[in-house]
Amino acid sequence: MDAAMTTNVRLRKECPPGACICERDTLHGNPQADARILLLTREEEQRLLARIERIGSYTDFQRMQNLMREQLGLEVDVTPSMHGVRTVRGLDIRITPMPGLCRKTRQALxxxxxxxxxxxxxxxxxxxxxRDLLGGA
Incomplete structure (x- = not known):
């Protein structure tokens, strides 16, 4: 029954050789590795990006972070700059590097x-x- 389930799963297509640093081969070579990120096909990535852009509250954003962590193994960290936040550009948004995560996805998220x-x-x-940066203002 497990074999039938795994044949229906679509995995992300390989990037052209030399075009990406996703280390997909390393992921495939290790049976202990977390391969959930390969479930993020290009079509699913587009749906995820559209869904992120439609988030309407901080609670929804936290929920989306948790879902990405649970379903794909993605760690998204958003921290304010130590120099202050005057615009959205003052936030540092980091995606934790992991094998199988495409370079384009690292930039698009x-x-x-x-x-x-x-x-x-x-x-x-x-x-x-x-983060108590507004000091209750």
């Missing part, structure tokens, strides 16, 4: 998160407030 924050500044205020 922070871009989608920034667009979300630009469209919903209340999320940024809540993010800063959660």
């Amino acid at each position: 922070p871009t989608a998160i920034r667009r979300c924050f630009e469209n919903n500044p209340a999320i940024v205020y809540d993010l800063l407030n959660a």
